[in-house]
Amino acid sequence: MGNLDRSVSGDFSDGLSFPSQAGITWGVEVAKGLDRLKIGFYVSFQNLKACSDMNPFFEVLDNAKQEAKILHDVFPISLDKNGEERFIFNVHSSGRHGGYAFHISRGDVHIFVSRRKDMLTPNVLIDIGSLSCWTPGFDTVLQSVHDLLESYGGEVVKNTISEVHLCTDYIGQSIADLPLENHQLWITRANRFDVYRERTRFSGISWVQTEGRLGLSDQPADFFVDELHAAHETGVRIGKGDIMMRIYDKVLELKHDASKQSVFASVWGQDAYNEKDVTRVEFQLRRRVLKQMEVHSLEDLRQKITGIWKYCTEEWARFTNHPVDRDNRHQDRAILHAFWDHVQQVKWSTSLSTVFRKKKVPTKNIEHLLDLIAGCTISLGAIKGCKEEDLNSVVAIGQAHLEDRLRSLHRQKLQSGATEFIHRMQTRSRAIWGFPLVCPA
Numbered sequence: 203m204g205n206l207d208r209s210v211s212g213d214f215s216d217g218l219s220f221p222s223q224a225g226i227t228w229g230v231e232v233a234k235g236l237d238r239l240k241i242g243f244y245v246s247f248q249n250l251k252a253c254s255d256m257n258p259f260f261e262v263l264d265n266a267k268q269e270a271k272i273l274h275d276v277f278p279i280s281l282d283k284n285g286e287e288r289f290i291f292n293v294h295s296s297g298r299h300g301g302y303a304f305h306i307s308r309g310d311v312h313i314f315v316s317r318r319k320d321m322l323t324p325n326v327l328i329d330i331g332s333l334s335c336w337t338p339g340f341d342t343v344l345q346s347v348h349d350l351l352e353s354y355g356g357e358v359v360k361n362t363i364s365e366v367h368l369c370t371d372y373i374g375q376s377i378a379d380l381p382l383e384n385h386q387l388w389i390t391r392a393n394r395f396d397v398y399r400e401r402t403r404f405s406g407i408s409w410v411q412t413e414g415r416l417g418l419s420d421q422p423a424d425f426f427v428d429e430l431h432a433a434h435e436t437g438v439r440i441g442k443g444d445i446m447m448r449i450y451d452k453v454l455e456l457k458h459d460a461s462k463q464s465v466f467a468s469v470w471g472q473d474a475y476n477e478k479d480v481t482r483v484e485f486q487l488r489r490r491v492l493k494q495m496e497v498h499s500l501e502d503l504r505q506k507i508t509g510i511w512k513y514c515t516e517e518w519a520r521f522t523n524h525p526v527d528r529d530n531r532h533q534d535r536a537i538l539h540a541f542w543d544h545v546q547q548v549k550w551s552t553s554l555s556t557v558f559r560k561k562k563v564p565t566k567n568i569e570h571l572l573d574l575i576a577g578c579t580i581s582l583g584a585i586k587g588c589k590e591e592d593l594n595s596v597v598a599i600g601q602a603h604l605e606d607r608l609r610s611l612h613r614q615k616l617q618s619g620a621t622e623f624i625h626r627m628q629t630r631s632r633a634i635w636g637f638p639l640v641c642p643a
């Protein structure tokens with residue numbers, strides 16, 4: 203099978219280099235990678251059926267979409283005649299705006315497909331979430347999608363990136379030890395500053411640019427206009443969130459998202475996600491900013507990643523040791539905080555990620571599910587009038603009701619011929635287990 207084009211064009215990072223990264227070693231202090239990637243494929247489909255003007259890929263998706271509408275649920279399907287694991291998806295009952303009639307998903311990867319043939323805009327959109335960006339990795343996901351399209355006669359002519367999140371995780375760094383919430387210590391082009399707390403605990407900050415120049419060029423497109431002070435019908439701020447930095451307590455965030463805990467414990471080389479403090483620095487870049495950087499494709503991103511990180515951490519935002527003397531315009535003399543010095547020194551490569559020990563992990567946390575089962579079982583025991591100390595009766599009631607309900611689902615037949623039990627097992631499997639770690643050679 204063919205491979206994704208790894209060619210590069212342009213060089214935003216030409217002449218740029220980082221200082222030595224002494225003392226920073228992955229597994230101890232820092233891990234880096236993409237935390238989200240939205241990319242579009244321009245695909246030229248060949249018609250493989252002489253009796254129809256429609257590619258079989260669309261026919262299969264259309265039939266599965268109709269089944270999903272009947273079920274009022276996603277419909278599990280294998281898009282490979284041999285049932286290859288990486289080509290098994292959930293098909294949704296609706297697509298998305300922009301003419302994308304079909305929506306298929308697996309784990310936190312969502313793919314939207316259009317029948318469009320004009321090649322003016324991408325006809326396949328791929329949204330790769332945090333979990334799949336880290337494991338098995340966005341490259342593996344994109345190669346699987348590429349191979350799937352190729353198996354139906356589709357040729358990926360080019361790709362374009364609409365959004366990318368670059369992040370670095372500082373393992374062992376407590377966010378509470380950093381005076382990040384003091385806006386006077388920041389030098390940035392951003393004009394909106396937010397501080398986040400969970401009750402009284404400081405959890406993070408964000409900087410967003412909604413107006414002013416990016417400082418990348420002198421072109422009009424380089425200037426953001428705050429629509430609160432401009433006459434536009436929509437009333438939406440142009441540029442809002444097109445470039446944003448977030449620094450936050452990653453462990454605290456994972457506390458509320460059990461599905462990611464085991465994944466990031468593996469990424470950080472830890473036995474548990476909360477074994478050490480982890481502070482994340484994340485830059486979110488959307489299409490408008492990427493265009494100014496002349497980052498149009500994944501190949502551009504690989505080539506220019508060093509320059510992008512340099513711009514974000516040296517030109518767009520800097521964190522200093524002392525309040526900045528803005529009145530006398532002495533910002534250039536400001537001394538960087540030691541933490542930000544480490545942030546600037548992070549080195550990227552064309553792989554766009556840290557190499558770590560990968561293992562297949564589910565997107566659901568077993569302990570969390572067991573807590574839910576235990577809670578429901580105790581509630582059943584209380585409803586049935588069990589005595590508070592009668593553990594054996596509560597266990598027996600829980601087992602009996604669980605078995606009865608599962609067998610009932612196994613008896614229920616759907617129009618597709620499968621049972622409700624099998625349907626739910628298939629859909630849950632697609633949602634819990636992402637793409638395989640490797641693609642076949």
